[in-house]
Amino acid sequence: MDLEIVDGDLSSGAPEGPVETRWDRHRFDLKLVNPANKRKYTVLVVGTGLAGASAASTLAELGYNVENFCIQDTPRRAHSVAAQGGINAAKNYPNDGDSVWRLFYDTIKGGDFRARESNVYRLAQLSANIIDQCVAQGVPFAREYGGTLANRSFGGAQVSRTFYARGQTGQQLLLGAYSSLMRQVDEGRVRLHARREMLDLVVVDGHAKGIITRNLVTGALERWAGDAVLLCTGGYSTVYYLSTNAVNSNATAAWRCHKRGALFANPCFMQIHPTCIPMQGRTQSKLTLMSESLRNDGRIWVPKQAGDARRPDQIPEDERDYFLERIYPAFGNLVPRDVASRAAKHVCDEGRGVGATGLAVYLDFKDAMARLGHATVEQRYSNLFEMYREITGESPYEVPMQIYPAPHYTMGGLWVDYNLQSTIPGLHVLGEANFSDHGANRLGASALMQGLCDGYFVIPYTLGNYLAGQKPGTVRTDHAAFAATEATVRGGVDKLLAIDGRRTARDFHWDLGRLLWDKVGMSRDPEGIRDTIGKIRSLREEFWQNVRVPGSGDSLNQSLEYAGRVADYLELGELIAIDALHRDESCGCHLRTDHQSAEGEPVRNDGDFSYVAAWEHSGDPGRPRLHRERLAFDNVHLAVRNYK
Amino acid sequence: MTSATNGTRSYTLRIWRQSDNASPGALVEYRVEDIDAQMSFLEMLDHLNDTLERKGELPVAFESDCREGICGMCGIVIDGRPHGPVPNLTTCGLRMREFESGATITIEPFRASAFPLVRDLVVDRSSFDRVMQAGGYVSVNCGQAPEANAMPIGKDVAEAAMDSAACIGCGACVASCPNASASLFVGAKIRQFALLPQGQAERTRRARRMVAVMDQEGFGDCSNHGECEAACPKAISIENIAVLRREYLRTLVRR
Numbered sequence A: 001m002d003l004e005i006v007d008g009d010l011s012s013g014a015p016e017g018p019v020e021t022r023w024d025r026h027r028f029d030l031k032l033v034n035p036a037n038k039r040k041y042t043v044l045v046v047g048t049g050l051a052g053a054s055a056a057s058t059l060a061e062l063g064y065n066v067e068n069f070c071i072q073d074t075p076r077r078a079h080s081v082a083a084q085g086g087i088n089a090a091k092n093y094p095n096d097g098d099s100v101w102r103l104f105y106d107t108i109k110g111g112d113f114r115a116r117e118s119n120v121y122r123l124a125q126l127s128a129n130i131i132d133q134c135v136a137q138g139v140p141f142a143r144e145y146g147g148t149l150a151n152r153s154f155g156g157a158q159v160s161r162t163f164y165a166r167g168q169t170g171q172q173l174l175l176g177a178y179s180s181l182m183r184q185v186d187e188g189r190v191r192l193h194a195r196r197e198m199l200d201l202v203v204v205d206g207h208a209k210g211i212i213t214r215n216l217v218t219g220a221l222e223r224w225a226g227d228a229v230l231l232c233t234g235g236y237s238t239v240y241y242l243s244t245n246a247v248n249s250n251a252t253a254a255w256r257c258h259k260r261g262a263l264f265a266n267p268c269f270m271q272i273h274p275t276c277i278p279m280q281g282r283t284q285s286k287l288t289l290m291s292e293s294l295r296n297d298g299r300i301w302v303p304k305q306a307g308d309a310r311r312p313d314q315i316p317e318d319e320r321d322y323f324l325e326r327i328y329p330a331f332g333n334l335v336p337r338d339v340a341s342r343a344a345k346h347v348c349d350e351g352r353g354v355g356a357t358g359l360a361v362y363l364d365f366k367d368a369m370a371r372l373g374h375a376t377v378e379q380r381y382s383n384l385f386e387m388y389r390e391i392t393g394e395s396p397y398e399v400p401m402q403i404y405p406a407p408h409y410t411m412g413g414l415w416v417d418y419n420l421q422s423t424i425p426g427l428h429v430l431g432e433a434n435f436s437d438h439g440a441n442r443l444g445a446s447a448l449m450q451g452l453c454d455g456y457f458v459i460p461y462t463l464g465n466y467l468a469g470q471k472p473g474t475v476r477t478d479h480a481a482f483a484a485t486e487a488t489v490r491g492g493v494d495k496l497l498a499i500d501g502r503r504t505a506r507d508f509h510w511d512l513g514r515l516l517w518d519k520v521g522m523s524r525d526p527e528g529i530r531d532t533i534g535k536i537r538s539l540r541e542e543f544w545q546n547v548r549v550p551g552s553g554d555s556l557n558q559s560l561e562y563a564g565r566v567a568d569y570l571e572l573g574e575l576i577a578i579d580a581l582h583r584d585e586s587c588g589c590h591l592r593t594d595h596q597s598a599e600g601e602p603v604r605n606d607g608d609f610s611y612v613a614a615w616e617h618s619g620d621p622g623r624p625r626l627h628r629e630r631l632a633f634d635n636v637h638l639a640v641r642n643y644k
Numbered sequence B: 001m002t003s004a005t006n007g008t009r010s011y012t013l014r015i016w017r018q019s020d021n022a023s024p025g026a027l028v029e030y031r032v033e034d035i036d037a038q039m040s041f042l043e044m045l046d047h048l049n050d051t052l053e054r055k056g057e058l059p060v061a062f063e064s065d066c067r068e069g070i071c072g073m074c075g076i077v078i079d080g081r082p083h084g085p086v087p088n089l090t091t092c093g094l095r096m097r098e099f100e101s102g103a104t105i106t107i108e109p110f111r112a113s114a115f116p117l118v119r120d121l122v123v124d125r126s127s128f129d130r131v132m133q134a135g136g137y138v139s140v141n142c143g144q145a146p147e148a149n150a151m152p153i154g155k156d157v158a159e160a161a162m163d164s165a166a167c168i169g170c171g172a173c174v175a176s177c178p179n180a181s182a183s184l185f186v187g188a189k190i191r192q193f194a195l196l197p198q199g200q201a202e203r204t205r206r207a208r209r210m211v212a213v214m215d216q217e218g219f220g221d222c223s224n225h226g227e228c229e230a231a232c233p234k235a236i237s238i239e240n241i242a243v244l245r246r247e248y249l250r251t252l253v254r255r
């Protein structure tokens, strides 16, 4: 690939030396804002998920003046609410061998050596504080009879370090963060702006100093000035159209910051979750995740014979292939997500998939019911089983579930340094929207941990360091940069409304999703990716000629909101493909068919690709510039990830 | 993927259209064809909207996000019932196999004076946020938390608190109540914190303030109709309202 490469300009800014003390030493070096001055600073926090709500409330508690935005009607509906399984922390309550070091090691290894050691160590170190904080807020985590907190093992971990609240952990953690946020609204230190969509970043003298939002009810474009901007807008799995994410999840805010100069890192690192309800047809709007915790007791299998059309209960034990247990005896059904997903795809490609489409595998609870009894299975999984039954009409107590992998989480995102600052000073990025901690594959129950860690325990320190160097309130909304940025946004909105073509934004989104899923999904070959890049370009051109957005811009217009997000996805989609093509190796979720072992396992190329690929927008979505942040592994030695 | 698919279906929809709170609204009739039994109710509405958009007509505004029953965004009234005919299910969880082919389905917004209409089926439920701002929290700053296991909480207490905390804030309780009372919503939060040790310090202040804001926002009184429990997609029990009463009485004693 012919690329313009810029090297040597990206530094994480993390201190050198022993990894255990980096954060302590760094915190000591960070500048502080005088308590009496904090209220003079305004921080614009975009997003109210775990990352946004925790950051907004904590900064307000410290005394900053916070403006908080979200696209939903209330902060409590941010997509974090949907997380089911749990949140990790290195508390080692079960006394089963966990430690900060082990969580650090598991995360680096799980990410297939494409994450930054300093950040990951800090995450593991701070994880225990998150649980303390959430419990103090009244989050009703699961408990043991003696009243202590319960733990379970989750997605690939050999220790039980996951805390949970039934199958609604994300909801309960979000409601905890939301409650702290509501308290700060009541105290007058956070002002809440729901149903606002950030459509651009205002950059003044190279610093992020404001945002432009569209009021989704009145259609008005609004200017907000601040001394720093925190982007906590979540991930972009919905670029694939069908994913486990909420239907309003989008990359618009992040993409527009990218176009203003923030580098976008590892966009092709996309997690495909193994346990989702399979796709059924063109009218489907999303794929529902079945929590990974099901893999603790459920066994995954397909018939040994291709084309075996018998009902599952008529296939005898010795004609079933429990393929994860067979291939990965040490980890069995608990192998990491990317490994489980690829194995499922592989057996389906062999013609052994089940269900109407042949794109599904069984997740069977028969043995668990025999071993644990109906009551225990019900206690552990009843709400998930009920959800499955509502959607499919079948009861997992009676017949095995059918599952298939689906796009779920984006490890890629805006590049940030150790302070969570993007390449635009003042613009900080938290939660799933940044690229920081999960490398090429995220471990289950680690996203909630990262979002809350960023918001509760990292940004409150690191933002102060940036603000201490800024005079508060220097830029107001009458600055020329606001007028210019607002005009750009208005131009974009008007253009969408004026096209008046024949296809809906959903049609384009669907097509883009299929292109990416087929060639830049679970397995990727260079020819296919090249071909897809061309097709995405043509689709984008067609979009700008032929999309139809009814209605006007001066009131609630969901078609307009959606079309804007699809327009951004048509550009981001191309960058995802370019990144996948340039990364001429396999690692974690990124399986290139030209770099795999005889058994189909990814083969890394550490000599050439042990770096974060951070892309700079050049004006032409087809010609981004590549910046490389070299990764050093001083503490966890580079090794082949082996789950056998 | 299951045997529930039995050909495609068609329906007559009567949908409430209203451009904003100040304008008059009316039920408008639409036909939808080629609906699969497996489609969700919201996918059926997506399908209608795609057809309208292609014709250059304004699609029906309705809200949803997670589409898996947890964000609480999708509430609408279907044939007179918030979230439709299936008990303990959000609108997004509803499948078209629940509706006989050829049926006429009436679709309206949640109606309550505390939920002003925004457009078509979209209402403004920010009054719920304001009730929460009045005390739906434990006042603990980040950094002040003691070690998580320092305070044991019995499994039964934690489970009971979780039963209340499961509320998704959709507003179906309000929409189903003849008085448009928010007692179930408020009671669930009050009970969660009344059960937990963390909630004790602010127990009195919380109940007093949340009830005051609930009244101020224009929610009605509870007169024990019990419709809310039946409409709640998360099966939040009416017992939460009894706890709300008790907690509120406590505030009168402890002035």
Ligand SMILES: Cc1cc2nc3c(=O)[nH]c(=O)nc-3n(C[C@H](O)[C@H](O)[C@H](O)COP(=O)(O)OP(=O)(O)OC[C@H]3O[C@@H](n4cnc5c(N)ncnc54)[C@H](O)[C@@H]3O)c2cc1C
Pocket (backbone or CB within 6 Å): A046, A047, A048, A049, A050, A051, A052, A069, A070, A071, A072, A075, A078, A079, A080, A081, A082, A083, A084, A085, A086, A087, A088, A169, A170, A196, A197, A198, A199, A232, A233, A234, A235, A244, A245, A246, A249, A250, A252, A253, A289, A408, A409, A430, A431, A432, A433, A444, A445, A446, A447, A448, A449, A451
């Ligand atoms: C079904 C499901 C289950 C999951 N289960 C788990 C689990 O068990 N454990 C785990 O660790 N992780 C889990 N995850 C992942 C995890 O939930 C997410 O990664 C995490 O919650 C993201 O949090 P966030 O705060 O970064 O973003 P979100 O929660 O996505 O919040 C984004 C916020 O940004 C706002 N926003 C977006 N765009 C704009 C804009 N342009 N203008 C203004 N506001 C905007 C939104 O309104 C919202 O408030 C799960 C994910 C899914 C999809």
Ligand code: FES
Pocket (backbone or CB within 6 Å): B063, B064, B065, B066, B067, B068, B069, B070, B071, B072, B073, B074, B075, B090, B091, B092, B093
């Ligand atoms: S869309 Fe989230 S509960 Fe229905």
